[in-house]
Amino acid sequence: MPAPLLSVSRRTRHTPFTDRVTAQGVKSYTVYNHMLLPTAFESAEADYRHLKNHVQVWDVSCERQVEIRGPDAGKLIQMLTPRDLGKMTIGQCFYTPMVDETGGMLNDPVTLKLSEDRYWVSIADSDLLFWIKGLAYGLHFEVDVDEPDVSPLAVQGPKADDLVARVFGDAVRDIRFFRYSVLPFEGRDLVVARSGYSKQGGFEIYLDGSDLGEPLWDALFAAGDDLQVRPGCPNLIERIEGRLLSYGNDMTRENTPHECGLGRFCQTQSAIGCVGRNALLRVAVEGPTRQIRSLAIDGDALAPCGGVWPVFAGGKRVGRVTSSAWSPDFETNVAIGMIRMTHWDDGMRVEVETPDGMRGATIREQSFI
């Protein structure tokens, strides 16, 4: 399908940065949590090259926060995930697969512990707020669950430390991976975390109050001229190389965290209270029968996968590709897919049914980067 036009309305929410993003030449969007998420500025390949060499500012406001606050917040947050949050400390960010009572993935957010009774859940594309509110109401928990006016702005790329240090001070250099510090900007305290949806390093600044959006954007661009700072966005090619999963693309409610290769984020046995615990205990021990893998698809450049490409071996269906793009660095079509255990070993050969016809492909246990 050639890219169609997107009709924009209040329902496809603008962000605090949309006017800047538009002025700086965004070419395309997707809609994510009912909000505009840029998908390309110059082009996927040019954006990719720049991301790997310089520094980019990404409007990822669509990573909305679900704030859980109150005496039962800790109990409620543990219900949501098979990751054991018992030792989580204030200042930490945890990648937290979140599941329903069947163990099916509802979202794969990053959870921030702000205080003993206050958390932000920085969500992927589903209304996790509704699930959490429903649970809290049904269980008579003493919590407030809401979406605050918080919009993450990511700064990603090898020069991210330099850029963010110029705006927030050298303290940012000491922030460890998946930790955050609270740092002042124009008199307001902002959460600044070392995290982000790329493998190039960087930060996510949790803009707290839309009014400060353009001042923050402008400060980063004013400080970064010699660093060749540019607007950017999660890059399809780079995230597939790094096997950063996309909820709704590479996994859905049909999948368990173990199928998604997220078993290392699950301590199902000790995650007492998790609503999906019973459903996941067995699969946590025995392992899944299909799992996320990277693939290198043979031949020349394919247009990115816009849906699902079936994967075959010996004429039998053994999986599906759900994300793919041509990688200039690896000179192959890099892909992510869900593959049955009979064919998921490193180096195994399969066939992928693409719009361009059948293509050979090689399974990779590890990501490309």
Add this chain to the structure above:
Amino acid sequence: MPAPLLSVSRRTRHTPFTDRVTAQGVKSYTVYNHMLLPTAFESAEADYRHLKNHVQVWDVSCERQVEIRGPDAGKLIQMLTPRDLGKMTIGQCFYTPMVDETGGMLNDPVTLKLSEDRYWVSIADSDLLFWIKGLAYGLHFEVDVDEPDVSPLAVQGPKADDLVARVFGDAVRDIRFFRYSVLPFEGRDLVVARSGYSKQGGFEIYLDGSDLGEPLWDALFAAGDDLQVRPGCPNLIERIEGRLLSYGNDMTRENTPHECGLGRFCQTQSAIGCVGRNALLRVAVEGPTRQIRSLAIDGDALAPCGGVWPVFAGGKRVGRVTSSAWSPDFETNVAIGMIRMTHWDDGMRVEVETPDGMRGATIREQSFI
């Protein structure tokens, strides 16, 4: 903002009809319930004229169903809405504002009663499934809550009866407004309801099983050549003229049903069990302090409202416009907005801050059509 390109992926789900819609020249989409929803074929104005004169087939698969099934289904469905469902019978469709414990709108679906213990909730753009699942889990209800493979296809326009009768038989002519019949198509029973998101009349066919999508589409087009059948979609101009509200545009979780002018669908006093009942009892009696109104905005054609336009009177903010479009039939900019009670009476004059500058506007208590 000029219309940007939309990046399509598995996450912006295709429908059973997307290939047909693409082949027949869709120009633009929005994303609705994580799914592609066409927004224009020829142009908004040409589509509008055709809709009012002929018959269109609309891919509204994005009106996903939440199926609630099991012994507690009736109890659970009443929890969701201040509309009294006590006398609802099998074969009825009810427009049901759905609210959270604060009385805030979570969705405004059409609910279909399929049997005493089975309902479909045909949703607007929010993951209502998550709210219902959360409630059901928290309350230990004996129900199954899921999204079935059901994709509504709407047939709208003055010739809709003729077209649908040719495919499903003359029995469709006897279906009353917001009632459905179960009728066979290629050996499968499909729900056919007299409903739809226009004021031009017509049906929604609940395609049950994606495999039957293209046969159904093709049957309608094969039968309708002399009726000038065309592909279409919910039309912005016509739905604003008819004051058909759009969740996420004209109302959000911030609004009560009463603010949305949906008080006639609430019997809050008798809707025992509705989770928002306590919050809504007072407003149900006293009425809201702001409410949805139609507006006619003076002057020449404005581009459709892509966000929120503030409304003023005497220099004070008195509301906002959230949808607007130029109406060829009424030769004015028709709009929908939320207006404070001081200025909501029919014929009152206000000012709207548009991207084109301040414009005078007249409040209308009634819709245009």
